[in-house]
Amino acid sequence: MDKVNLWEWDKKTRTMLRFIKVGDILCFKINELEEKYGYGILIAKLDGWFACKIYDIQHTDPNTITAKEIMEAKQLGKIFILDVYSTLDNKKHIQKGEWRVLGHYDNFELTPDEIKNVFFEYGSSGMKRKIDLLGNDQEISDKEAEEYLPYSPVTGDDAKRWYIKYK
Numbered sequence: 001m002d003k004v005n006l007w008e009w010d011k012k013t014r015t016m017l018r019f020i021k022v023g024d025i026l027c028f029k030i031n032e033l034e035e036k037y038g039y040g041i042l043i044a045k046l047d048g049w050f051a052c053k054i055y056d057i058q059h060t061d062p063n064t065i066t067a068k069e070i071m072e073a074k075q076l077g078k079i080f081i082l083d084v085y086s087t088l089d090n091k092k093h094i095q096k097g098e099w100r101v102l103g104h105y106d107n108f109e110l111t112p113d114e115i116k117n118v119f120f121e122y123g124s125s126g127m128k129r130k131i132d133l134l135g136n137d138q139e140i141s142d143k144e145a146e147e148y149l150p151y152s153p154v155t156g157d158d159a160k161r162w163y164i165k166y167k
Contacts, residue, residue: 004067006103015101017089020050023108025070026088027062028156029097037062038164039070039102043079043110044133049153051118051133052082054164062102070105079118079133080163083153099156110134120151 009027022042030036040054055073059065086092087099110133119130121140128145131137154162 003106004070004103005106006065006067006070009062009100009102012101013098014091015088017085020084020088020101021045021104022050023105024101025103025105026052026099027065027102028099028160030058030160032097035060038076039065039073041070041105041108042082042084043108043114046081046120046131046133046135046151049081050084051079052159053079053114054159065102070103077164078149079114080149080159081120081151081153082159083155087156087159096157096160119148121145121148122151 024042026040042050044051054076056076
């Protein structure tokens, strides 16, 4: 049975890389000017990196999120590859709002739609490939590669700037 375990924002200011895993629920300060927090989840591990999905949930207090909200949340923006080491462990390159692991979704599984439709691209011109959330890759054209996000990690600051669009 699926179960979401949540803990307080102040419980873990840092999560060491070796303890980060698929199903970890993230909380992040949307910007440093106002007290608004967003939430997401690590949904797949790919070559030591993690694919991240952001939820359409915002709170002014990070501790007010509920397990029910997490389980019923919809995706906001695109799934991207998060540099969990820089974002959650050493936090060296995070300048615009804190990111923390705030819980864990036990027995988290990708949806069939995510497995079938989420890809990242890599390679050089004329030799492009796409990779899915299960790590399967295949050759694609340069034109098709334009449809996908790059298969490279971004920090939390870059994720907010490029992929997470709040109204």
